[in-house]
Amino acid sequence: MTPDFEAQLRAVSLRVTRPRLAVLGALRDHPHIDTDTVIELVRADLPTVSHQAVYDVLRALTDAGLIRRIQPAGATARYESRVDDNHHHVVCRSCGAIADVECAVGHAPCLTASNDHGFVVDEAEVVYWGFCPDCATSTKPTETASSEGNR
Amino acid sequence: MTPDFEAQLRAVSLRVTRPRLAVLGALRDHPHIDTDTVIELVRADLPTVSHQAVYDVLRALTDAGLIRRIQPAGATARYESRVDDNHHHVVCRSCGAIADVECAVGHAPCLTASNDHGFVVDEAEVVYWGFCPDCATSTKPTETASSEGNR
DNA sequence: CCCTTATCTGGAACGAATCAAGTTTGTCGT
DNA sequence: ACGACAAACTTGATTCGTTCCAGATAAGGG
Known part of the structure; x- marks a missing residue:
């Protein structure tokens, strides 16, 4: 298990940071989570991460194509790691x-x-x-x- | 022209008010407009309508099925009158x-x-x-x- | 014409997301 | 390994769209 998050990040020229690994881990374990839940899950591992960092990471990963953003009408943004x-x-x-x-x-x-x-x-x-x-x-x-x- | 907005409203047991007629008119003339634009257009006719009234009207019309709400990911809500x-x-x-x-x-x-x-x-x-x-x-x-x- | 109640006005409040300034931390070159 | 630079993060404030609230207004049945 523990898919090679580090390699994934490097593959798209992103630095390997703990917040990013934590976000990827959270998305692997939970199929479709909203930003707030991502923050909670990440803080379970790294209590000090700011919400801003999570927003930033989600954006970076989405732009890089590692995760996918889904946003049904009227709901808050959710993310998932199935992209291929x-x-x-x-x-x-x-x-x-x-x-x-x-x-x-x-x-x-x-x-x-x-x-x-x-x-x-x-x-x-x-x-x-x-x-x-x-x-x-x-x-x-x-x-x-x-x-x-x-x- | 001037589709029978009044009849449409009555058909779904909604009171016929000027803000509602103005909203329906705005939606007829503009295919896919966001709430802000609706407010602008309505105020061209009725300068005194509150933004809350427009939100309220849009909700009422949507619930009644007279208009349809569309909200592509990452964008603000838009409305259109083609519903059938x-x-x-x-x-x-x-x-x-x-x-x-x-x-x-x-x-x-x-x-x-x-x-x-x-x-x-x-x-x-x-x-x-x-x-x-x-x-x-x-x-x-x-x-x-x-x-x-x-x- | 009057009464009831849906609807509208005005203002405050809310949550999600973004922006800004300053600090930390990966990564690369030596 | 060491240091420097830039990407990434922290903190805090701000914006934006939307909703909530209390009171005033007006549509439509009796």
Whole structure:
């Protein structure tokens, strides 16, 4: 374990610092975390890191392509370390939980639609909105109960 | 012209007020505007409306389904009045411009991929990232000009 | 026309993120 | 190893978009 964070950093010409290693570690252990949680997790190891350092590190790593920033509408920024595959996310409207989803249609499915309006498109981001298993059952739809029931 | 804003409001049991009509008018004339611009446009007609009123109206209209809120990562909230069709958006990484895109694959293309993780998905949102015609030419990629065409 | 209540006004408050100035710490050259 | 330079960090304040609050206003049914 302990993926070679140091090598990853050096590969993109970033200095190897403890805050950066801690952030990478936190992202490896937690799939989709927001900035605040990153700060908490990092401080578990390094109590003295400033929030600014975390923001800075997240930005540097995102720019370098080591991590990916995801930000569903209305929520705070979250980060994940899976960057190489083209996967998407399901977001729970109720609790904000996020899960990874491989697009069943194939990879980069809708990218072809893009050349409208002369835009040069390089990425298609898909966000599925719905309810996670917990919220789907607790938020009990009053009347659509039986028909929607696949799960 | 002047679509029947009043009827639209009444149809969803919302009171017909001048701020609301002004907001609907602003959204009809401008495809994808952020809250600040809405405030400006509304105040062109009604100089006394408070920013809070606009926020409130936007929320009410969004909840009622008359308008749609879109919020690409890292940008402020924007609103649009096209709500009935399932269309998506191209967002310029450089200037933030937004344009509508009909998904060529068909409507609600990737919705099928969704049942992973027990989530009950009811909407698939697609955001295409790239560069608008203006920025694509001005940001002149130094060498990747011809080859990188698609994807 | 009056009453109820949704809606609007004005101002304060909030959280996420950024900026600025100064200090620490990696990394490279010798 | 040692020192220097610049990248990276700390601290603290600031901005920005948005929301919360209390009171005033006005839409729409009776």
